[in-house]
Amino acid sequence: MILKKLKLRNFRNIEHCEIVLDPGINVFLGNNGQGKTNCIESVVFSSTTRSFRVTNDNAMIKHDCPFASIECTIEEDGKKTVLSSVIHSKGKSLFVASKQVPKASEFIGRLNAILFSPNDLEMFNISPRERRKLMDMEIGKISLKYNAALLKYQKCLKERNQALKMECDIILLTSLESQMVDAQLQIIESRRVFVEFLNQRLTHKMKQLCDEDLELGVRLKSWIDFSDKSKLRELMQQKYDETRERDILLKVTGNGCHRDDIEFTMKGIPLNEMASQGQKRMVLLAIKLCLIDFVRMTKKTSPVLILDDVLSELDQNNRIRLFQVLDKEVQTLITTTDLDELKESLVKSPKIFRVDHGIIR
Numbered sequence: 001m002i003l004k005k006l007k008l009r010n011f012r013n014i015e016h017c018e019i020v021l022d023p024g025i026n027v028f029l030g031n032n033g034q035g036k037t038n039c040i041e042s043v044v045f046s047s048t049t050r051s052f053r054v055t056n057d058n059a060m061i062k063h064d065c066p067f068a069s070i071e072c073t074i075e076e077d078g079k080k081t082v083l084s085s086v087i088h089s090k091g092k093s094l095f096v097a098s099k100q101v102p103k104a105s106e107f108i109g110r111l112n113a114i115l116f117s118p119n120d121l122e123m124f125n126i127s128p129r130e131r132r133k134l135m136d137m138e139i140g141k142i143s144l145k146y147n148a149a150l151l152k153y154q155k156c157l158k159e160r161n162q163a164l165k166m167e168c169d170i171i172l173l174t175s176l177e178s179q180m181v182d183a184q185l186q187i188i189e190s191r192r193v194f195v196e197f198l199n200q201r202l203t204h205k206m207k208q209l210c211d212e213d214l215e216l217g218v219r220l221k222s223w224i225d226f227s228d229k230s231k232l233r234e235l236m237q238q239k240y241d242e243t244r245e246r247d248i249l250l251k252v253t254g255n256g257c258h259r260d261d262i263e264f265t266m267k268g269i270p271l272n273e274m275a276s277q278g279q280k281r282m283v284l285l286a287i288k289l290c291l292i293d294f295v296r297m298t299k300k301t302s303p304v305l306i307l308d309d310v311l312s313e314l315d316q317n318n319r320i321r322l323f324q325v326l327d328k329e330v331q332t333l334i335t336t337t338d339l340d341e342l343k344e345s346l347v348k349s350p351k352i353f354r355v356d357h358g359i360i361r
Ligand SMILES: Nc1ncnc2c1ncn2[C@@H]1O[C@H](COP(=O)(O)OP(=O)(O)OP(=O)(O)O)[C@@H](O)[C@H]1O
Pocket: 011, 012, 013, 014, 030, 031, 032, 033, 034, 035, 036, 037, 038, 039, 059, 060, 061, 062, 063, 309, 335, 337, 355
C-alpha cells in the first residue's frame, strides 16, 4: 500500500496543503517549528484516528478555525481509496470513499503506518503503560478481532471496578469475570504471537542496523501463565475465584491483561539497565522495522514508514546502514532540519518537501 496524495485543511499551522507523494522516500525539510511533525501527525491520524502527540483532538484544529480536515488517497494493487477525516468541536467524522463510517474500527488500519517518534523512547522507561500502548496499537491496526476483544475487556473491567466500589453483587462480579476471560483468550493469544514475532527477529534487525551482536530478547510478562493454551480459560477463572475477596477489599481489579507488560532485554539484562541512549534508539528503530515485516506477514501489504526526528541523533554510519536496511519497497516519510544529514546516506534521490510556516512545497 502507498500513500499517493495528502490534502490538509486547517490542520494545526497548515491552512491548506495538497501534495503528491513518492512511492519511495519522501523528506519533509524545514527549520524547527515549521510544521513537519504536524504534517506526519495528520498521516498517523489517518491510520489510527488518534494523534500520537495529544489526547485532545481539538488541539489539531488550526487556531480560530471551526474544523480541520485530512484527506489521504491510498493505492493498493492499482486501486485508489480516499480516506477523509474531519475534526470538529463535537468530535470527528470519518469517511471511506466518501461514505461516512459510523465506527472508527472500520477506518483504522486501512492506511497502515508505522511511526518512529523520539517520544516512543519513553517506552523503555518505567511505564508498562507505554509498552502496552505500543502493543495494542500495532496489533489493533491489523486485527479487528483484537480491537473488539480489547474494547469488550475494557468495558467489563470498568464495570467491575465500579461494582467493587459499590455494595458488592457477587453474581454481577462473576458474570463480568467470565466475559473478561472470554475477551482475554483473544487478547493474550494475539499478544503472544506479536511478542514471539518480535523476539525471533529483533536481534537480527539490530545487527543489520548497527553491525553488532547485541542479543536482544522480548518477553510477554502476563498476569497468567499462557504457555498451555488449552488450560488458559480454566487458569484465569481460578485466579479470579482466588482473588475476588481481595478485590472486594481493595475495591479494584488486581488481575487481568490490563496489567500485562513486555520486557525487553539486551544480553539477558533489562534493556533499561543495560543500553545506552543511542542503543535504545537503535533498538526502537529495529522494533519498528520488525513491525513492517509483521504487517506484511499478517496483512500481505506494505505499511508506510514514518520517521520523525530520527536522523539528528544517529551517527553517519548508523544513518547509512538505516537506509541500506530500509527496504526499497517501503514508502518512507522522514522529517529533517538539515539535508546534509541525508545526502551521503542515500543511494537514490528522495522527493523533498520544503516546510516553511505551515506552507508545504
Ligand atoms: N492548533 C494549532 N493551530 C495553529 N498552529 C499550531 C497549532 N498547533 C501547533 N501549531 C504550530 O505548529 C508549529 C509546530 O509545528 P511542528 O511541531 O510540526 O514543527 P516541526 O517543523 O516538526 O519542528 P521541529 O523541527 O522543532 O520538530 C508551531 O509553530 C506551533 O505553534
